[in-house]
Amino acid sequence: xxxxxxxxxxxxxxxxxxxxxxxxxxxxxxxxxxxxxxxxxxxxxxxxxxxxxxxxxxxxxxxxxxxxxxxxxxxxxxxxxxxxxxxxxxxxxxxxxxxxxxxxxxxxxxxxxxxxxxxxxxxxxxxxxxxxxxxxxxxxxxxxxxxxxxxxxxxxxxxxxxxxxxxxxxxxxxxxxxxxxxxxxxxxxxxxxxxxxxxxxxxxxxxxxxxxxxxxxxxxxxxxxxxxxxxxxxxxxxxxxxxxxxxxxxxxxxxxxxxxxxxxxxxxxxxxxxxxxxxxxxxxxxxxxxxxxxxxxxxxxxxxxxxxxxxxxxxxxxxxxxxxxxxxxxxxxxxxxxxxxxxxxxxxxxxxxxxxxxxxx
Amino acid sequence: xxxxxxxxxxxxxxxxxxxxxxxxxxxxxxxxxxxxxxxxxxxxxxxxxxxxxxxxxxxxxxxxxxxxxxxxxxxxxxxxxxxxxxxxxxxxxxxxxxxxxxxxxxxxxxxxxxxxxxxxxxxxxxxxxxxxxxxxxxxxxxxxxxxxxxxxxxxxxxxxxxxxxxxxxxxxxxxxxxxxxxxxxxxxxxxxxxxxxxxxxxxxxxxxxxxxxxxxxxxxxxxxxxxxxxxx
Amino acid sequence: xxxxxxxxxxxxxxxxxxxxxxxxxxxxxxxxxxxxxxxxxxxxxxxxxxxxxxxxxxxxxxxxxxxxxxxxxxxxxxxxxxxxxxxxxxxxxxxxxxxxxxxxxxxxxxxxxxxxxxxxxxxxxxxxxxxxxxxxxxxxxxxxxxxxxxxxxxxxxxxxxxxxxxxxxxxxxxxxxxxxxxxxxxxxxxxxxxxxxxxxxxxxxxxxxxxxxxxxxxxxxxxxxxxxxxxxxxxxxxxxxxxxxxxxxxxxxxxxxxxxxxxxxxxxxxxxxxxxxxxxxxxxxx
Numbered sequence: 022x023x024x025x026x027x028x029x030x031x032x033x034x035x036x037x038x039x040x041x042x043x044x045x046x047x048x049x050x051x052x053x054x055x056x057x058x059x060x061x062x063x064x065x066x067x068x069x070x071x072x073x074x075x076x077x078x079x080x081x082x083x084x085x086x087x088x089x090x091x092x093x094x095x096x097x098x099x100x101x102x103x104x105x106x107x108x109x110x111x112x113x114x115x116x117x118x119x120x121x122x123x124x125x126x127x128x129x130x131x132x133x134x135x136x137x138x139x140x141x142x143x144x145x146x147x148x149x150x151x152x153x154x155x156x157x158x159x160x161x162x163x164x165x166x167x168x169x170x171x172x173x174x175x176x177x178x179x180x181x182x183x184x185x186x187x188x189x190x191x192x193x194x195x196x197x198x199x200x201x202x203x204x205x206x207x208x209x210x211x212x213x214x215x216x217x218x219x220x221x222x223x224x225x226x227x228x229x230x231x232x233x234x235x236x237x238x239x240x241x242x243x244x245x246x247x248x249x250x251x252x253x254x255x256x257x258x259x260x261x262x263x264x265x266x267x268x269x270x271x272x273x274x275x276x277x278x279x280x281x282x283x284x285x286x287x288x289x290x291x292x293x294x295x296x297x298x299x300x301x302x303x304x305x306x307x308x309x310x311x312x313x314x315x316x317x318x319x320x321x322x323x324x325x326x327x328x329x330x331x332x333x334x335x336x337x338x339x340x341x342x343x344x345x346x347x348x349x350x351x352x353x354x355x356x357x358x359x360x361x362x363x364x365x366x367x368x369x370x371x372x373x374x375x376x377x378x379x380x381x382x
Numbered sequence: 383x384x385x386x387x388x389x390x391x392x393x394x395x396x397x398x399x400x401x402x403x404x405x406x407x408x409x410x411x412x413x414x415x416x417x418x419x420x421x422x423x424x425x426x427x428x429x430x431x432x433x434x435x436x437x438x439x440x441x442x443x444x445x446x447x448x449x450x451x452x453x454x455x456x457x458x459x460x461x462x463x464x465x466x467x468x469x470x471x472x473x474x475x476x477x478x479x480x481x482x483x484x485x486x487x488x489x490x491x492x493x494x495x496x497x498x499x500x501x502x503x504x505x506x507x508x509x510x511x512x513x514x515x516x517x518x519x520x521x522x523x524x525x526x527x528x529x530x531x532x533x534x535x536x537x538x539x540x541x542x543x544x545x546x547x548x549x550x551x552x553x554x555x556x557x558x559x560x561x562x563x564x565x566x567x568x569x570x571x572x573x574x575x576x577x578x579x580x581x582x583x584x585x586x587x588x589x590x591x592x593x594x595x596x597x598x599x600x601x602x603x604x605x606x607x608x609x610x611x612x613x614x
Numbered sequence: 615x616x617x618x619x620x621x622x623x624x625x626x627x628x629x630x631x632x633x634x635x636x637x638x639x640x641x642x643x644x645x646x647x648x649x650x651x652x653x654x655x656x657x658x659x660x661x662x663x664x665x666x667x668x669x670x671x672x673x674x675x676x677x678x679x680x681x682x683x684x685x686x687x688x689x690x691x692x693x694x695x696x697x698x699x700x701x702x703x704x705x706x707x708x709x710x711x712x713x714x715x716x717x718x719x720x721x722x723x724x725x726x727x728x729x730x731x732x733x734x735x736x737x738x739x740x741x742x743x744x745x746x747x748x749x750x751x752x753x754x755x756x757x758x759x760x761x762x763x764x765x766x767x768x769x770x771x772x773x774x775x776x777x778x779x780x781x782x783x784x785x786x787x788x789x790x791x792x793x794x795x796x797x798x799x800x801x802x803x804x805x806x807x808x809x810x811x812x813x814x815x816x817x818x819x820x821x822x823x824x825x826x827x828x829x830x831x832x833x834x835x836x837x838x839x840x841x842x843x844x845x846x847x848x849x850x851x852x853x854x855x856x857x858x859x860x861x862x863x864x865x866x867x868x869x870x871x872x873x874x875x876x877x878x879x880x881x882x883x884x885x886x887x888x889x890x891x892x893x894x895x896x897x898x899x900x
Binding site: 128 | 509511512514515516517518519521522525532533535
């Protein structure tokens with residue numbers, strides 16, 4: 022992180038009428054990383070995104086692109102030419118898919134052959150080569166979204182900005198598009214800023230997270246940092262109470278995977294390929310603890326863990342355990358008393374393979 | 383009744399036999415109204431787009447004025463154009479009263495607000511973020527305007543046809559500034575009125591039928607366009 | 615190639631535009647233009663369609679014929695908006711010349727006015743010799759009389775006749791004004807089965823389509839006399855004096871006079887106009 026950021030902003034203030042809708046002290050987007058902007062509706066995610074893309078006038082503040090302040094109009098054009106925005110709506114033009122994807126390239130007066138190459142490449146990224154000749158207005162929602170993404174990628178931007186791009190898509194389509202996007206972001210190492218709404222999307226796509234509220238950035242850091250230390254209730258709810266463990270698939274067979282997490286193997290259901298980076302999500306209420314290692318148990322995952330902390334909640338205890346990785350477990354007050362748990366004890370921790378929710382990274 | 387029937391029969395005869403007089407009047411009408419429409423297309427679309435895309439003080443007033451202009455009575459236009467260009471008027475030195483140019487000017491003045499109003503509405507009806515989307519793909523301002531204009535090509539086509547339909551069937555201004563000079567400024571509408579006055583009902587009916595056919599064609603195409611837009 | 619594809623469409627527009635512009639004749643400007651204001655009766659009869667092409671061929675001038683009522687024609691001449699006038703409102707013409715607006719007023723031709731009406735002739739004016747007498751009868755019978763009401767030469771003549779009959783028809787229920795040209799007014803009269811004063815030329819031209827009959831004719835009062843006048847270029851420097859003179863000269867020329875004398879013979883059996891160039895008004899109709 023010693024490198025200088027690709028795009029950064031200082032003291033941005035944007036007003037709509039007399040109302041300040043954005044007031045950001047500092048934001049840095051580093052080359053090759055994906056930053057997620059999260060926060061409730063109206064927090065200013067879209068405004069920030071459009072301002073970063075040089076599309077909204079700001080009252081004050083500075084934007085730096087490639088360490089150079091965007092001050093003159095030609096700087097602004099430079100920024101716009103290197104930043105591609107994908108809006109919530111597909112905003113396709115009333116022409117063929119091919120021509121839609123070519124639009125940005127035509128603005129740059131590229132040769133016909135160059136345009137054709139880039140268009141074909143972008144269509145292939147999103148698996149929509151077969152739609153090339155179709156009229157944009159005949160496409161389904163998911164197809165339109167792919168085209169609008171392909172159009173943004175076709176111009177080979179240095180940075181891509183997506184504004185809640187997956188809203189209003191049905192779950193399977195959404196899933197498939199996120200898959201493709203994830204692959205492309207990894208493959209092209211393109212820098213991206215995404216305004217997101219969903220925990221899983223954030224986990225899958227983002228390296229860094231900036232949390233927004235009322236036009237301000239209230240927390241910024243890597244995804245792990247932010248998720249492990251939610252700064253407020255919204256983030257806590259957004260993150261959920263789950264335990265999130267990063268790992269790599271070591272073996273995948275017949276719907277059962279072995280995921281290496283901090284030197285331990287967790288078994289989980291799923292069929293990701295070996296070598297796939299994943300997150301394992303566990304809900305604390307699905308984790309069982311016992312004084313001794315249980316025998317003949319259906320749970321596939323049994324570990325030994327040291328109680329780091331036992332915190333009394335309203336109707337249960339929340340235990341924080343170190344099994345080589347840190348997880349949380351909820352147990353009722355009677356159980357807590359019966360087992361006579363103290364901080365520093367070593368307990369057997371077990372959970373079923375089906376309780377592990379595995380997300381691609 | 384006989385008169386009408388005979389008139390219609392002779393009228394069809396005049397049309398299908400490509401009567402030189404009928405052809406020349408029709409051709410002149412098309413040329414004058416076509417040129418006027420082209421001018422109104424340039425002026426109307428540029429001003430319409432400029433007003434739609436820019437925020438400025440008094441924008442609403444300007445839009446109201448344009449919308450009022452869409453219903454500008456042709457005779458009023460005819461009167462003002464005449465006053466402007468007669469020999470003692472401010473543009474008298476041009477010596478264009480009773481020429482096709484005067485008719486083109488008058489008809490362009492009539493059609494321009496129509497084209498302007500429709501193109502203004504068409505651009506305003508595009509999704510608000512589309513402008514930003516196009517800019518973010520690297521368009522210059524001119525490229526963006528061109529894409530927006532292309533995007534609203536169907537309503538613009540409708541605007542052009544509405545303008546053309548308005549001016550080709552218009553008589554008040556045409557006769558005032560054109561003077562109905564044979565082979566020079568005599569167009570379908572002025573000729574129809576004159577031939578009726580002369581009692582040449584067959585020729586008048588023939589001209590009326592052609593005017594009707596033109597009006598029908600325009601409306602038919604307009605309807606097609608609107609249908610296509612709805613199916614979008 | 616690339617540049618071409620970018621400017622292609624505007625280029626096509628521009629090309630189409632130039633085509634349309636060039637398609638409009640360019641002889642509409644310069645000193646070769648003459649604005650002729652004339653009455654609707656000369657245009658509606660078709661006489662000018664014969665005379666003007668010939669004049670244009672002889673001289674190379676381009677004549678813009680504006681057919682309006684004589685009243686409007688005078689107004690246009692007064693403002694210098696016309697170069698030469700062919701009109702039939704002798705009283706107004708004399709005043710026009712006296713006031714210095716017009717010069718070189720010359721007699722061209724005559725035909726006559728007639729009073730036409732429906733065949734059943736409810737006012738019983740058929741055969742009445744005096745036109746003033748006939749109008750009196752129409753007024754007495756309260757039969758519908760349709761006036762041009764457009765300050766044309768015909769309208770002026772009609773007013774003179776009413777004055778002679780000592781009747782003021784304005785505002786009477788049986789008296790209506792159309793404000794239209796002669797041809798259209800005749801159509802209205804035929805439709806409403808009324809009476810009107812018309813020039814013989816237009817009536818003959820329309821006779822085949824309208825069921826009106828000539829009821830009064832031949833009265834010396836009913837003479838319809840056409841003069842040509844040039845607009846005074848000393849008053850209005852923009853007036854095309856040479857062109858106006860050329861046209862006026864052409865109208866009194868032997869060639870034009872012969873055409874006038876023959877015009878309409880083929881179609882109606884009798885001429886619509888009688889050429890009278892060089893004669894005196896007082897000698898006409900004798």
